[in-house]
Amino acid sequence: MIEVRGLQLEVGNFRIQGLDLVLPEGGFHVLLGPTGSGKTLILESIAGLRRIQGGRILIQGKEIQHLPPERRGISYVPQDLALFPHLTVRENLRFGVRGPGRSRKAEWDRIFPLVEALRIEPLLDRYPGGLSGGEKQRVALGRALAPSPRLLLLDEPLSALDPGLRSDLQQLIRSLHRTLRFTALHVTHDLEEAYLLADTIIVLIDGRVEQKGSREEVFLRPRSRRVAQFLGLPNLFRESVIDVAENGETLTVSFWGRTIRLPLRQASTMVRADRPVDIYLRPEEVMILREGKPVKESLRANIFEAVVSRIQDRGILQEIWVRPLGRPETLKIHLPNYVFRNLSVQEGREIRLAMRNESFWVIPGDEP
Amino acid sequence: MRGLVGTVGAAMALFIFYAGLLLSLFLTMEKRDFFTILLAPETLFSIRLSILTATLATILALALGLPAAYALSRISFPGRKWVDTLLELPMIMSPIALGATLLVFFQTPVGRTIQEKGIFFVFEFPGIVLAQFATIAGLATRLLKVSLDEISPRYEAVARSLGASPWEAFWKITFPLAFRGLLGALILCWAKAVGEFGATVTLAGAMAFKTETMPIGIFLALASADLQKTIILILILAGIGLSALYAVRLVERHPLTR
Numbered sequence: 001m002i003e004v005r006g007l008q009l010e011v012g013n014f015r016i017q018g019l020d021l022v023l024p025e026g027g028f029h030v031l032l033g034p035t036g037s038g039k040t041l042i043l044e045s046i047a048g049l050r051r052i053q054g055g056r057i058l059i060q061g062k063e064i065q066h067l068p069p070e071r072r073g074i075s076y077v078p079q080d081l082a083l084f085p086h087l088t089v090r091e092n093l094r095f096g097v098r099g100p101g102r103s104r105k106a107e108w109d110r111i112f113p114l115v116e117a118l119r120i121e122p123l124l125d126r127y128p129g130g131l132s133g134g135e136k137q138r139v140a141l142g143r144a145l146a147p148s149p150r151l152l153l154l155d156e157p158l159s160a161l162d163p164g165l166r167s168d169l170q171q172l173i174r175s176l177h178r179t180l181r182f183t184a185l186h187v188t189h190d191l192e193e194a195y196l197l198a199d200t201i202i203v204l205i206d207g208r209v210e211q212k213g214s215r216e217e218v219f220l221r222p223r224s225r226r227v228a229q230f231l232g233l234p235n236l237f238r239e240s241v242i243d244v245a246e247n248g249e250t251l252t253v254s255f256w257g258r259t260i261r262l263p264l265r266q267a268s269t270m271v272r273a274d275r276p277v278d279i280y281l282r283p284e285e286v287m288i289l290r291e292g293k294p295v296k297e298s299l300r301a302n303i304f305e306a307v308v309s310r311i312q313d314r315g316i317l318q319e320i321w322v323r324p325l326g327r328p329e330t331l332k333i334h335l336p337n338y339v340f341r342n343l344s345v346q347e348g349r350e351i352r353l354a355m356r357n358e359s360f361w362v363i364p365g366d367e368p
Numbered sequence: 369m370r371g372l373v374g375t376v377g378a379a380m381a382l383f384i385f386y387a388g389l390l391l392s393l394f395l396t397m398e399k400r401d402f403f404t405i406l407l408a409p410e411t412l413f414s415i416r417l418s419i420l421t422a423t424l425a426t427i428l429a430l431a432l433g434l435p436a437a438y439a440l441s442r443i444s445f446p447g448r449k450w451v452d453t454l455l456e457l458p459m460i461m462s463p464i465a466l467g468a469t470l471l472v473f474f475q476t477p478v479g480r481t482i483q484e485k486g487i488f489f490v491f492e493f494p495g496i497v498l499a500q501f502a503t504i505a506g507l508a509t510r511l512l513k514v515s516l517d518e519i520s521p522r523y524e525a526v527a528r529s530l531g532a533s534p535w536e537a538f539w540k541i542t543f544p545l546a547f548r549g550l551l552g553a554l555i556l557c558w559a560k561a562v563g564e565f566g567a568t569v570t571l572a573g574a575m576a577f578k579t580e581t582m583p584i585g586i587f588l589a590l591a592s593a594d595l596q597k598t599i600i601l602i603l604i605l606a607g608i609g610l611s612a613l614y615a616v617r618l619v620e621r622h623p624l625t626r
Binding site: 044047048049068069070072074075077078080082085086095096098099143147153 | 520522523525526527528529530531532533534540541544545
């Protein structure tokens with residue numbers, strides 16, 4: 001277990017105060033946040049490359065915050081990779097496994113499985129300057145993993161790559177992690193990358209952990225409006241809580257001029273009665289009902305009439321904007337192409353929408 | 369295009385200006401005297417003394433300048449801007465003023481104690497080294513810092529995360545990467561030390577076969593109205609300086625210093 005407890009850091013006007021992180025061993029943890037949220041500073045602090053003003057960093061219960069970087073057993077891959085340009089790929093890989101009394105063969109025995117897994121054997125005698133972007137990434141990963149670090153820190157290492165190559169490397173990192181089960185803390189502001197790689201996602205905004213959880217928890221059930229906005233979630237509607245049932249299992253909220261009752265598990269724990277809330281509806285969870293077709297029992301509670309205001313062909317799906325009748329809000333719906341083809345949806349046409357109770361997610365509307 | 373031609377024209381004009389100055393020396397020189405003066409014991413002494421003192425001053429400048437440059441390049445410490453500014457003092461102060469300042473320093477109690485209990489500098493060989501060192505140390509630190517600034521500190525950060533001590537990270541990563549720039553900086557400083565006159569003559573004096581470096585030799589020859597000797601010594605000094613500058617260009621291109 002890697003723990004950061006009460007981390008305090010001050011750089012210029014930027015402050016991190018009392019930050020806590022717990023990273024279970026063997027997990028691939030993603031620190032996700034917008035530019036300037038302090039992700040890199042946290043990584044550098046854990047690596048020992050930045051002096052912290054307070055707090056503790058523990059690996060398996062042992063404090064390491066006073067140790068210099070070389071004695072922490074933490075490998076660090078910066079954004080620019082920093083492959084040593086005057087050393088060959090082989091020498092770069094050897095750098096972290098050299099040691100007094102360790103033979104070349106012993107070094108090679110440690111490196112070879114990585115060389116094979118990363119498919120970099122043909123590059124061993126080349127210098128980093130002659131490698132492609134993807135090759136450099138693989139060498140940097142190999143170099144960082146060669147000493148079998150207790151924690152691998154990755155600071156947006158894929159950000160400079162084009163989308164195709166980035167996706168290949170994401171797959172490679174994923175499969176490498178499945179095989180070697182190293183503990184990693186990967187920093188990114190790329191939502192897709194976070195979703196693809198993470199076992200757990202830690203959302204960091206303005207130096208504060210806003211949410212921590214599985215990727216499903218973060219993306220489907222954002223804890224706060226700040227997280228939802230950072231994730232770029234559409235369909236956030238400002239409403240209010242009317243009542244929380246005494247048994248603590250049901251929540252009554254206003255929604256588009258009506259009252260709907262939802263199971264309490266459909267709301268963030270921070271939601272309180274008589275407070276504004278934001279209701280989030282995932283675009284792919286909203287259904288358009290076909291005329292004349294009977295409606296399932298589970299959908300009958302939440303049926304709304306609306307007008308199609310815009311249709312956008314996104315290639316792999318159709319994006320449809322609708323406006324509920326007599327309401328100012330706009331709702332975005334994602335429909336798979338095959339569903340869209342079977343529905344006669346056209347701009348300006350009236351349709352009926354249905355949502356399951358499970359499709360609503362209630363977030364506190366005022367920030368703590 | 370016309371602007372570009374203008375800039376090349378300016379470069380050529382400067383080249384012609386300096387080449388013309390050197391050419392005037394060649395044209396005035398009595399060729400048959402060249403080897404006589406070059407091989408004269410006094411000239412050979414001056415060349416040896418200049419090379420020896422400039423080399424010692426450069427080694428001293430490197431010994432102090434490299435760690436100082438590293439600190440200025442990599443570490444944020446209180447008063448860094450003051451240190452950085454003061455290092456430029458020899459560049460803006462006239463060499464004679466610098467030499468006079470050293471002379472005054474050796475009149476203070478601290479300076480007198482150093483001379484009485486340690487090394488005697490005034491009008492002595494160590495004085496030449498000290499004067500040259502004082503002239504080039506600030507420049508050396510500045511040039512070494514520029515070379516180090518060009519190397520991203522991330523290399524060292526990564527090296528340390530891979531188990532290297534601060535010294536190992538510097539020696540195995542930053543030093544080889546900055547080597548070309550560091551060597552170029554040292555050659556430039558050495559050439560400047562070889563040509564140093566003002567501070568040296570003020571602190572060490574102008575005594576034949578004692579403190580007579582090449583520039584002091586030129587000064588003594590000119591003072592005794594020996595024009596031929598003056599010209600030949602200038603050409604020898606220019607030859608040494610230009611060879612050093614050419615070496616800097618070679619260092620920039622040499623594959624070993626890539």
